[in-house]
Amino acid sequence: MAKRKESSTNSENRNYITTCDLTYAVCLVGGRWKLLILCKLEKGKLRFGELRNQICNITERMLTLQLRELERDGMVKRTVYAEVPPRVEYELTEISLKLVPIWGLISNWGAEHRETMLQKNTAEAENLIEQE
């Protein structure tokens, strides 16, 4: 159905690393826009155009690609309404909903990490000035 290529070391390695459940899980949301999309869907269903407007720098092509992969991987559900103009809604699935609380934990950790790095860099900058 989809194009495949399994011979390069590159793709062999992709397979190898995803034998680790943790790496596998992180790869599922590894596309540039995926987590942003999923976060928007946390609050409920959204249409294609709503997602596009809420993620201001994404192109339609990238949004489509990321949504297709998320759908293929069971992370979002896509519902097409037979209307004109077309209406398509996206929502989280049973399994992706289970990640929501974990995203909260990671997000908090991320904020803390950002804080830490900021302080570290400030301290280093001050040391540099002192050395002059």
Place this chain on the structure above:
Amino acid sequence: MAKRKESSTNSENRNYITTCDLTYAVCLVGGRWKLLILCKLEKGKLRFGELRNQICNITERMLTLQLRELERDGMVKRTVYAEVPPRVEYELTEISLKLVPIWGLISNWGAEHRETMLQKNTAEAENLIEQE
């Protein structure tokens, strides 16, 4: 110190997406081999060569690159011993240690997701056979 390029849409978007704490956090471990490396270090310090041997498909170049980024981002600590031949040890930092329990949760979720997808694909395959 390091080469930079800030003008492409590509890198502008990188900056944009990492304003989200969740995306930021996931990007920190987004390199192909990073989580594998971090997992190996969960059990304690390891030397460069030990990491290379435990992650059988990684090249020295990739291991070096990933470790450098992890170090830059405060995720691993690097200790060089002034010996010949050289000895370098890597270990988790205070902040990356805080992620360990979260990795456990994600890992469990990953295993569950894998299970789910397996069943889904089996079911689809059976439907295809019936249709023939």
Place this chain on the structure above:
DNA sequence: TAGGGTACTAACAAAAAAGTAAGTAATGGC
């Protein structure tokens, strides 16, 4: 009949990530 809205798709180009192969420095032991 021309234009509008929605959710895409296709062909192509640019950028980034990953992989290959062949080095390097330092020094202890033979």
Place this chain on the structure above:
DNA sequence: GCCATTACTTACTTTTTTGTTAGTACCCTA
């Protein structure tokens, strides 16, 4: 002097991901 060991570099190629631009189908409304 020569080789082995360790933890890397460097120069280059390949593969993958991301971005740009210009379409498409559908039917409704003016």
